[in-house]
Amino acid sequence: MAKTLIILFFATLILGVPVAFTMGIAGMVAVFLDGSLNPLVATQRMFAGIDSFPLMAVPFFILASELMTACGLTRSLLSFANALVGHLRGGLGHVNILVSMLFAGISGSALADAAGPSAIVMRMMREAGYDKNYAGALSAATATIGPIIPPSILAVIFAISTSGVTVAGLFLAGIVPGILLGLSLAVANHVISIRNGYRGREDRASMKELADTTLAALPAIIMPAIILGGILLGIFTPTEAGAVASAYALLLGLVLRSFTFRGVYAAFVRAAVVTSSVFLIVALASIFAWLLTYLQIPQQLAAAISTITDSRLGTLFILAGFALICGFFIDTLPALIILTPILGPIAYSAGVDPLQFGMMLVLNLTIGMITPPVGPVLFVISAVGRLRLEALSKAVLPLLLAELLVLLMVILVPGVSTFVPNLFGFAN
Template identity: 60%
Template structure:
């Protein structure tokens, strides 16, 4: 069974079939050839994969991000960031990083960040004299901060797949790694800008301008505080928090007169299309993951890893390498659903903290979004910036090295992940 499943999966993937259909076709092939289960399990398992209250947070977070973007909140964040760090060497690059950190607290999605604020910052960098290749590469790298800083769609998916950690725990655990990733990319931008004489000479905007732009950006900055505060305070669940974010976005947009009734249908349609694509992947990944479990592949793989006796750190490093390789070819959401039931038990048996492993897997797969040949963020930035994918791939390599270094720090120092959750009473 596992040979058919993996064989059809790899074959369809090499043919360029979309990942949702790849998993569906592989699962259907197993059921048809093996004959151990009736075909009725296909719709049953696909429905069971979607029949989850926490999963409702995904379309709500997508809609909230679209409402914030349409309501010109992104422009307010850009203005504030430019006033705050635009005068530093490589200033527009720092603006790019800072906006992605702020927007990560709204969208929870790297693709939303890449198509929205990162794309805008990329154009601004280009107009300021930065090479298009570097502007695009930095925009792609900063977009990956989106799924790390809460809220995060990937964390919601992981929380559904693995019961040992809660979504609230992961939201807290993502704060320091996300900020560390932003800081590392800002330092890399500073070094690259100094070496190539990028972005110098802009005057300091002044504290008055900073205060003025900060005032306009407050509605956007409050979003992650409302979400996390409400969840930790027991006011609402993560799913309810996503719905609150939608209502808040609507209220802010109408209050500032940046949203109108006339553009709502277009926003809702765009959000519905993206949500349906995500949920389609979740449903087919669910039956694929179920068949993997039935075939005993996770158990056999776990026994093989355990037999190597690498210890806690060695096992975690090996799993991180496997995740990184898997992320080269598979998109993030299906990778979470497929890999979690296979790799999580191996990590737990080796003594790895469940929350630490969750963040290693999420951060690892997020980095995979900017690695060829599948890296979806690369394709979004390439399309938006009208830059050839091979040029963008070469330009992002130094920034990718920085991201992998941050990943290594997260692996070697669990406290970066666990400190804030433990401060709020999660874990030992």
């Protein structure tokens, strides 16, 4: 069965079949051809994969993001970021980074950021004289902050795919790495701006402008505080936090009178479409991931790694390299569902903290979103900005290096991922 599963997976992948369907097809066909398992197990595992209370947080967070965008608060975040950091060298680049960090606290999705605020700032950068490929590359790189800073959809998926980790704990584990990603990209943008002569706005924002833009953006800025605060204080679960975020976004739009019936309807439709695709991927990937565990692939891989190294750090580096290579070829969400049950037990047996491993894996696969040949964020930016993918891939390399340095810090320093969760009592 193992040979059938692997051969079918790579054969359909080479033929260009979407990754979610390659996993579903490979899993179901392997079960039918083997004959040792009841064929109904494929259907059972598919429904078991999405029969999860924590997973219900995903559609709520997606809906909250769509409603906040429909409120028009993306522009408010842009104005706030421009007033705060627009005067620095390479000002619009710093605006791009800060807006992505702020929007990450609303969306939890790299693709939502890439198609939304990052695309807007990319156009602003091009109009201001920035190289079009660099503007696109920076927008792609900043979009990867979305799945790291809480609330994160990938954190929810990881938490339900392994044991010993809570959604709240992994949310907290993403705070420091998310900030480090923003700082590393800011340093890279500063250096590139000096080299290419990119400047910021001519005048520093006045106190009045700063106060006005802060007040306008405040409703969006406090949403992450409501989500995390409510979870940490025990007021609601992460799933209920998603519902509260959606209700807050809907109420905010009504109070500000920034909603139209058409806009709200479109937001619900987009959220439903995105949720459907996410749940389809989770369901089909669950069959594949369960079969890998059933066939004891993790144990075989662990035995192979133990012949190379028995140290915690050595094991973590091998797993990180393996995940990085997978991220080059497999889309983020299905890769996370496949790799978590395979690599997780290996990391835990080597003494790696589950929070550190979870953040390493999520960050690793998120970085894969801006690496060819798959790189979904690169494809979005390429389509939105009408850029050649080859030129965009070249321009993103120095920014990719900055993100890999943050990944190295997460691997070498466990406290980067575990300090904040430990501080709030979410130690493993």
